[in-house]
Amino acid sequence: ILELIDIEARDGVTSLDITVTNNRLNQDAGATLGDGDHGIEIRARDSASVRATVSTNTVTSPDASINLDVEDNSAMEATVVGNTLSSSGDDELQAETEDAGTSLCLDLRSHTSGVFDLDETAGTFTIENLASVGANNGGATVDVEAGIANDGGTCVEPATPTVPTP
Secondary structure, three states, X not given: OOOOEEEEEOOOOOOEEXXXXXXXXXXXXXXXXXXXXXXXXXXXXXXXXXXXXEEOOEEEEOOOOEEEEEOOOOEEEEEEEOOEEEEOOOOOEEEEEOOOOOEEEEEEEOOOOOEEEEEEOOOEXXXXXXXXXXXXXXXXXXXXXXXXXXXXXXXXXXXXXXXXXX
């Protein structure tokens, strides 16, 4: 398995703020090592808490261009906005809550193509503005599984990154 950007929060990490923006990632399908070759993967597990923004990236990969995975009593709030995604063998975006006690709040908008697979296997998966998620991603096919709910508000975005002075 080979992810070009692979971020994993685990072992009770709290308040991990992640911003992945303005990247151009191209993973050659011929270089694949097997299932799970994502362009960007963000995973929360073992009671971790993550806030992520993934925006204005251009990602080509043999598996999901963006994969959000929440497991083992963890929580994630993700804002995924304005990315250009292409996958040669799978959905362009996959997001899933896998276990009871997990939660994912997703703000998904401003994409013009792709197939987005949103799964609540267990736990709680909410989508900001669920009723308009298809319209907010014009041209994309958004597959929302049963059980996913409208959060009625907004997901919490990560803190603005700071750059230390030299």
